[in-house]
Amino acid sequence: MAERVRVMLTENEVNARIKAIGEQISRDYEGRQVHLVCVLKGGSFFMCELAKNITVPVSLDFMSVSSYGGDTKSSGVVKIVKDLDDPLKDKDVIVVEDIVDSGRTLSYLLELLGQRGPKSLRLCTLLDKPDRRVVDVKVDYTGFEIPDEFVVGYGLDYDQRYRNLPYIGVVEFDEN
Numbered sequence: 001m002a003e004r005v006r007v008m009l010t011e012n013e014v015n016a017r018i019k020a021i022g023e024q025i026s027r028d029y030e031g032r033q034v035h036l037v038c039v040l041k042g043g044s045f046f047m048c049e050l051a052k053n054i055t056v057p058v059s060l061d062f063m064s065v066s067s068y069g070g071d072t073k074s075s076g077v078v079k080i081v082k083d084l085d086d087p088l089k090d091k092d093v094i095v096v097e098d099i100v101d102s103g104r105t106l107s108y109l110l111e112l113l114g115q116r117g118p119k120s121l122r123l124c125t126l127l128d129k130p131d132r133r134v135v136d137v138k139v140d141y142t143g144f145e146i147p148d149e150f151v152v153g154y155g156l157d158y159d160q161r162y163r164n165l166p167y168i169g170v171v172e173f174d175e176n
């Protein structure tokens with residue numbers, strides 16, 4: 001089966017929206033420093049572009065999580081594969097994610113990071129699929145709300161591929 005990618009959001013649309021979020025964050029955090037926490041791997045492309053558009057001082061850190069298999073998966077319990085390098089204590093933290101889907105991963109992660117004593121903790125996601133939400137998550141900054149379709153590009157993968165597309169697309173399969 002051949003695969004094609006249908007464009008949902010062009011590179012220009014995505015970058016323009018990220019610029020606007022960066023400007024918003026710069027206004028909201030005026031006089032402060034923001035500590036961006038990227039959830040690997042999906043959030044990495046978004047975080048880099050976002051960071052370039054923030055004018056207040058920025059520091060960065062990365063973490064990698066994976067869902068536990070089996071029964072616990074539905075509870076949203078995630079395993080930390082790579083933890084942050086630095087403490088969050090007294091920092092103004094923004095968690096940067098590629099997409100909020102069921103909300104399970106983020107709700108667990110925000111709870112966990114909240115216990116580390118940040119001065120503030122917010123969530124910024126490039127994409128949001130509100131129709132798929134199972135667990136309530138408060139999203140502070142959203143790039144785009146999208147319909148319930150499986151998307152790739154700008155960090156998002158299908159079987160580890162397509163992360164490098166500079167736009168957001170939907171994978172389609174040809175019959176022959």
Ligand code: IMP
Pocket residue numbers: 042097098099100101102103104105106149150151152156157158
């Ligand atoms: P959830 O919100 O806990 O369901 O999980 C969100 C995670 O699932 C994201 O961080 C992505 O890694 C992955 N995911 C959800 N929807 C998509 C999609 O449409 N394309 C690619 N990955 C997705």
Ligand code: MG
Pocket residue numbers: 039040041042043097098099
């Ligand atoms: Mg992710």
